[in-house]
Amino acid sequence: MLPAVALALLALAGCTFVGPVELKPESEPYTIKDGAVLAALGEVPEGEPMTPEREADFIARFQNYRWSIVTQSYPDAVRPTVTVADTTGAGVSACVSDGLQSSEQVALADYVCFAQNPPVPTSMLSSAQAGYLYDYWTGFVVPCYAEHGFEISADPPVRERFVAEWPFQNWAPTLANRGGEDAVAALAELEQFCPGVPDELS
Structure with a gap:
């Protein structure tokens, strides 16, 4: 699915x-x-099956994907270290939308929010x-x-x-x-x- x-x-x-x-x-x-x-x-x-290994791989690739969005606009940005807080994706509603990344600071905050709350699928x-x-x-x-x-x-x-x-x-x-x-x-x-x-x- x-x-x-x-x-x-x-x-x-x-x-x-x-x-x-x-x-x-x-x-x-x-x-x-x-x-x-x-x-x-x-x-x-x-x-x-969505094994722990596949889930970890998804999280890593999701975070890389979100970081690529930052570097498209700010290629010299330094990637923050992020600890995953929630994998249901519920927290992403609080993240800034891509269209509002008006500065590097906002883009970094947006990345951290998404990276901390990866919406890991059940399948x-x-x-x-x-x-x-x-x-x-x-x-x-x-x-x-x-x-x-x-x-x-x-x-x-x-x-x-x-x-x-x-x-x-x-x-x-x-x-x-x-x-x-x-x-x-x-x-x-x-x-x-x-x-x-x-x-x-x-």
């Missing part, structure tokens, strides 16, 4: 609205029901499942979006990098809110043709 933090991170990547979406008649859609992509992908790989895709999702996104979702008039704004990373960095891969063919309310409505309807996540992983 996709953890909440992964779903939130998916918003970092989006698609560009390039015109009206002309959905095909129901009798001839480009949809998951065609089965060709899923047949080629085979069965969804088995998941892995997370295994490496094999992340690879399956990559193949599904690049082999089905991206061309399905194109079929219905949408262009992905960023090319996907190489598969190995995507799997290694999941869920902090910073790329997904998400249905972003671009082009106003009409586009949002069209995207919601488009989801029936191009479901972003296979049922087996949702």
